Amino acid sequence: MLHISSLPSAGGIGDLGPAAYEFLHFLAAAKQHIWQVLPLSPTGFGNSPYAAQSAFAGNPALISLEILRDWGWIGGDRLADLPGVSGPVDFNAVEQTKLPLLREAAGSFLDRALDEPGLVDQWAAFESFCRDQAAWLDDYALYAVLRRVFNTGAWTEWPEPLRRRQPHALALAAAEYARERLVEQALQFAFARQWKLLQEAAARSAIRILGDVAIFVNMDSADVWVHPELFELDQDLNPIHVAGVPPDYFSATGQRWGNPLYRWDVLRSSGFRWWIERIRRAVQLYDIVRLDHFRGFEAYWEIPAQEITAVKGEWVKAPGLELFRALEAALGPLPLVAEDLGLITPEVDALRLALRLPGMKVLQFGFSSVGAHAHLPQQFVPATVAYTGTHDNDTTPGWWSSASEPERAAVEALVGPVHDAPSWPLMRALQASVAQIAIAPAQDLLELGSQARMNTPAVAQGNWSWRAPDNCWAPQIAWNLAALALVTDRDNDPIPSR
Numbered sequence: 001m002l003h004i005s006s007l008p009s010a011g012g013i014g015d016l017g018p019a020a021y022e023f024l025h026f027l028a029a030a031k032q033h034i035w036q037v038l039p040l041s042p043t044g045f046g047n048s049p050y051a052a053q054s055a056f057a058g059n060p061a062l063i064s065l066e067i068l069r070d071w072g073w074i075g076g077d078r079l080a081d082l083p084g085v086s087g088p089v090d091f092n093a094v095e096q097t098k099l100p101l102l103r104e105a106a107g108s109f110l111d112r113a114l115d116e117p118g119l120v121d122q123w124a125a126f127e128s129f130c131r132d133q134a135a136w137l138d139d140y141a142l143y144a145v146l147r148r149v150f151n152t153g154a155w156t157e158w159p160e161p162l163r164r165r166q167p168h169a170l171a172l173a174a175a176e177y178a179r180e181r182l183v184e185q186a187l188q189f190a191f192a193r194q195w196k197l198l199q200e201a202a203a204r205s206a207i208r209i210l211g212d213v214a215i216f217v218n219m220d221s222a223d224v225w226v227h228p229e230l231f232e233l234d235q236d237l238n239p240i241h242v243a244g245v246p247p248d249y250f251s252a253t254g255q256r257w258g259n260p261l262y263r264w265d266v267l268r269s270s271g272f273r274w275w276i277e278r279i280r281r282a283v284q285l286y287d288i289v290r291l292d293h294f295r296g297f298e299a300y301w302e303i304p305a306q307e308i309t310a311v312k313g314e315w316v317k318a319p320g321l322e323l324f325r326a327l328e329a330a331l332g333p334l335p336l337v338a339e340d341l342g343l344i345t346p347e348v349d350a351l352r353l354a355l356r357l358p359g360m361k362v363l364q365f366g367f368s369s370v371g372a373h374a375h376l377p378q379q380f381v382p383a384t385v386a387y388t389g390t391h392d393n394d395t396t397p398g399w400w401s402s403a404s405e406p407e408r409a410a411v412e413a414l415v416g417p418v419h420d421a422p423s424w425p426l427m428r429a430l431q432a433s434v435a436q437i438a439i440a441p442a443q444d445l446l447e448l449g450s451q452a453r454m455n456t457p458a459v460a461q462g463n464w465s466w467r468a469p470d471n472c473w474a475p476q477i478a479w480n481l482a483a484l485a486l487v488t489d490r491d492n493d494p495i496p497s498r
Contacts, residue, residue, distance in 0.1 A: 136277070143222035
């Protein structure tokens with residue numbers, strides 16, 4: 001598991017360029033067949049991929065300027081001042097340096113595509129992309145432009161006619177910002193094309209991309225702006241209730257995510273059309289789709305919007321099986337994985353089993369008590385995607401450094417002495433299990449401590465910035481992983497072709 005933003009790429013953030021292909025070569029040498037990424041959507045406040053500006057768009061910051069140079073969109077001299085490949089993601093540098101260069105490149109493409117032979121075919125592909133993705137692309141592009149024009153951080157603070165999408169105001173804005181809107185569409189085309197090339201390269205090495213779909217969308221998103229009727233909003237377009245989870249392992253006050261909740265009655269009346277299009281887009285992007293917070297499809301934690309924590313909430317039933325049957329009827333069999341962590345009831349288990357979806361287990365969770373042993377290999381069933389830890393956990397070395405003595409003793413009772421280096425012993429235990437898929441975060445491969453943690457739930461700032469060190473994919477690590485894949489019979493594609 002390694003998010004694109006965590007690659008050591010030029011520009012201050014990981015991207016779809018040379019570092020991504022270098023990682024693919026490492027995975028192939030290591031006989032790995034699954035690369036898991038986090039949501040690829042454009043991020044909003046806090047830079048979280050789970051608080052995205054769109055459920056359909058790609059994050060322009062992940063576009064490789066080096067590949068745009070190779071396409072002829074921008075001169076190589078313009079890339080000389082890009083931030084380097086080392087250190088954590090520099091979100092400020094991305095905003096101030098990389099994104100303006102991306103818009104410059106997109107504008108250059110728009111200006112020259114019909115006059116230069118090398119760009120004519122790209123223009124035809126761009127026009128085809130715009131037609132194919134028009135259902136979300138046009139609205140998203142205008143949203144992205146207006147978000148920058150008003151510099152408010154939220155569409156809810158835009159002028160009232162635009163907040164409420166009055167047709168006359170939308171037409172005026174579309175005309176006034178026609179050029180900027182085309183630039184955003186060109187960036188989405190560039191993202192989609194670069195992602196497709198990377199996915200095709202992965203397929204040539206029998207590597208599948210496991211992507212992530214967050215169940216809820218961000219309040220400040222094109223989705224809520226364009227479709228307010230699908231969400232629990234009051235007459236002033238403010239949330240009535242918001243999403244989260246009650247107090248749990250991660251937080252004594254729960255997690256108040258703040259996402260607006262769906263009006264499932266309205267979605268049902270349309271045959272769940274918005275969700276069908278969302279999952280259609282997901283299976284275009286990914287070979288396998290992890291449904292984040294799967295338990296929310298059976299029942300979700302509803303928090304009054306005025307509450308500042310998640311303590312005062314209640315469970316509310318969701319459409320569950322009815323929704324998934326509608327998805328299957330429209331899209332056919334789907335390559336889904338259920339993220340079924342947290343407070344899981346028999347009803348949630350029944351929904352997952354009815355859909356025949358693999359569930360998740362996290363090894364770090366298994367050592368605290370006998371009641372947690374469901375996360376240990378001896379209780380796994382084949383229909384499982386098992387992890388040492390996830391993006392929400394500390395790294396395995398970081399977790400070990402703060403683990404209690406009983407937890408440490410339980411680990412060593414299972415895998416033997418770890419000598420304060422727990423990552424590889426736990427990865428071996430995971431891969432030797434019957435779990436269909438076994439995944440380790442890249443930080444565990446590199447045996448990195450808490451400084452490399454990706455996210456701390458319920459903490460709003462300071463997350464999502466870890467990047468792998470340059471030149472870290474050592475041949476010895478690949479050799480060790482390959483040897484482990486061979487001895488545990490994992491040198492195969494674990495998911496049948498669709």
